Amino acid sequence: xxxxxxxxxxxxxxxxxxxxxxxxxxxxxxxxxxxxxxxxxxxxxxxxxxxxxxxxxxxxxxxxxxxxxxxxxxxxxxxxxxxxxxxxxxxxxxxxxxxxxxxxxxxxxxxxxxxxxxxxxxxxxxxxxxxxxxxxxxxxxxxxxxxxxxxxxxxxxxxxxxxxxxxxxxxxxxxxxxxxxxxxxxxxxxxxxxxxxxxxxxxxxxxxx
Numbered sequence: 001x002x003x004x005x006x007x008x009x010x011x012x013x014x015x016x017x018x019x020x021x022x023x024x025x026x027x028x029x030x031x032x033x034x035x036x037x038x039x040x041x042x043x044x045x046x047x048x049x050x051x052x053x054x055x056x057x058x059x060x061x062x063x064x065x066x067x068x069x070x071x072x073x074x075x076x077x078x079x080x081x082x083x084x085x086x087x088x089x090x091x092x093x094x095x096x097x098x099x100x101x102x103x104x105x106x107x108x109x110x111x112x113x114x115x116x117x118x119x120x121x122x123x124x125x126x127x128x129x130x131x132x133x134x135x136x137x138x139x140x141x142x143x144x145x146x147x148x149x150x151x152x153x154x155x156x157x158x159x160x161x162x163x164x165x166x167x168x169x170x171x172x173x174x175x176x177x178x179x180x181x182x183x184x185x186x187x188x189x190x191x192x193x194x195x196x197x198x199x200x201x202x203x204x205x206x207x208x209x
Contacts, residue, residue: 006020040063042059044059052075059071067091068088070084071086085105097111097112105132122146125141126141153168
């Protein structure tokens with residue numbers, strides 16, 4: 001039998017949130033995370049409660065529509081980095097662009113999103129992904145059209161011939177919608193639409209699309 005509990009303390013220090021995950025009876029299965037929030041920066045640090053913990057750090061700096069973020073993970077048992085990456089993004093009312101370095105420097109993503117009107121009812125996006133280890137590129141283009149406050153149509157197509165479409169019908173505006181979708185192409189897309197796959201990461205990362 002295992003018991004899990006999460007404790008969250010807000011403002012343990014100024015602009016700080018402390019999260020402690022405890023698993024009993026094993027005291028080494030927990031995790032402690034500390035988050036710091038400032039006007040133009042956010043930082044988070046976490047580690048496992050074990051003799052050789054996994055250390056993780058992430059941070060974002062930015063202002064005036066420009067942001068830079070980085071993340072790193074280190075395994076103290078194997079003495080190696082489990083992950084590291086960085087992202088840079090520019091956000092304006094009518095567009096968003098991002099450059100992302102992921103998979104320990106093995107993946108480079110360039111992406112952009114453009115809104116055709118102030119209400120953001122019609123949006124197009126494009127993404128180029130390059131995998132350095134395999135020397136392969138993936139190109140993806142997509143679009144979003146908001147019919148009304150209740151109905152949204154999404155579609156995307158990549159250079160491998162995979163087409164994904166989603167019709168999202170919201171129970172009420174700004175709520176999590178339920179909808180139907182279809183995947184077509186040379187090979188069927190596995191599972192759901194990759195959990196509404198992001199094309200651009202928020203603050204140098206993704207805008208859900």
